Amino acid sequence: MTAAAPLLEARDLVMRFGDVTAVGGVSMTVGEGELRCLIGPNGAGKSTFFKMLSGQLRPTSGAVALRGRSIVGLPASRIARLGVGVKTQTPSVFDGLTVMESVRIATDALLPPQLARRRADEALERMRIPHLAGATVGLLAHGQRQLVELAMVVAQAPDLILLDEPAAGMTGVEVDRLGDLIVELARSSSVIVVEHDMAFIRRIARTVTVFNRGQVLAEGPAAEVMADARVRDVYLGKDAA
Numbered sequence: 431m432t433a434a435a436p437l438l439e440a441r442d443l444v445m446r447f448g449d450v451t452a453v454g455g456v457s458m459t460v461g462e463g464e465l466r467c468l469i470g471p472n473g474a475g476k477s478t479f480f481k482m483l484s485g486q487l488r489p490t491s492g493a494v495a496l497r498g499r500s501i502v503g504l505p506a507s508r509i510a511r512l513g514v515g516v517k518t519q520t521p522s523v524f525d526g527l528t529v530m531e532s533v534r535i536a537t538d539a540l541l542p543p544q545l546a547r548r549r550a551d552e553a554l555e556r557m558r559i560p561h562l563a564g565a566t567v568g569l570l571a572h573g574q575r576q577l578v579e580l581a582m583v584v585a586q587a588p589d590l591i592l593l594d595e596p597a598a599g600m601t602g603v604e605v606d607r608l609g610d611l612i613v614e615l616a617r618s619s620s621v622i623v624v625e626h627d628m629a630f631i632r633r634i635a636r637t638v639t640v641f642n643r644g645q646v647l648a649e650g651p652a653a654e655v656m657a658d659a660r661v662r663d664v665y666l667g668k669d670a671a
């Protein structure tokens with residue numbers, strides 16, 4: 431490990447499922463405190479890329495380093511302990527638990543009880559849902575459940591947070607609030623967000639990476655990338671900018 435190593439460095443990552451190359455050689459560097467957005471059409475390989483970073487999938491080839499330390503091939507639980515938090519597209523909450531019980535599942539797996547409790551309280555504060563601590567998760571609206579899932583990630587105080595379509599199914603007002611929360615999160619962690627909602631991307635994005643057919647098609651400041659003719663061709667459509 432070197433002091434100058436970036437927080438995350440993925441090099442030539444490849445993931446093949448039989449004949450399908452879901453990710454065909456992606457390299458990406460994310461710095462400390464960076465808020466990066468990944469966009470791209472359905473099937474472009476965004477979720478597969480995330481799963482290789484979090485250890486849910488072992489890459490066919492390539493390297494992933496966290497602050498210069500290789501994490502390829504480590505189990506997902508180990509990568510989580512090393513500081514990578516993930517909110518997947520698949521719901522990870524249990525309907526029968528309260529919000530606080532749910533967040534405590536996340537903290538108690540990593541921390542001694544007193545610290546776990548403090549972190550859980552802080553996570554609910556940061557997601558602006560302390561008033562829901564005693565509420566049953568199964569009775570919450572979809573947008574609130576998304577915030578509970580986010581609180582479960584935040585409570586583990588990860589250095590890098592991966593969010594796969596966090597705004598999916600939220601109302602306009604909820605999406606705006608979520609944008610503010612994510613910008614705030616990026617003050618203490620690096621965040622990579624996969625999203626389809628362009629208004630949301632515009633609201634939060636600094637650097638955007640565009641995936642297409644398992645490759646990086648473009649990368650740069652949000653406004654520049656969204657004006658790129660190749661990007662508009664594959665993804666954004668005529669009315670996007």
Ligand SMILES: Nc1ncnc2c1ncn2[C@@H]1O[C@H](COP(=O)(O)OP(=O)(O)OP(=O)(O)O)[C@@H](O)[C@H]1O
Nearest residue numbers: 447450451452470471472473474475476477478479
């Ligand atoms: N477990 C798997 N087995 C076989 N093929 C897979 C598997 N997971 C993903 N794929 C394929 O890999 C490609 C990339 O899928 P992926 O879900 O990573 O794309 P995505 O950009 O996240 O799409 P979306 O925006 O729809 O979530 C697709 O062709 C998909 O069908």
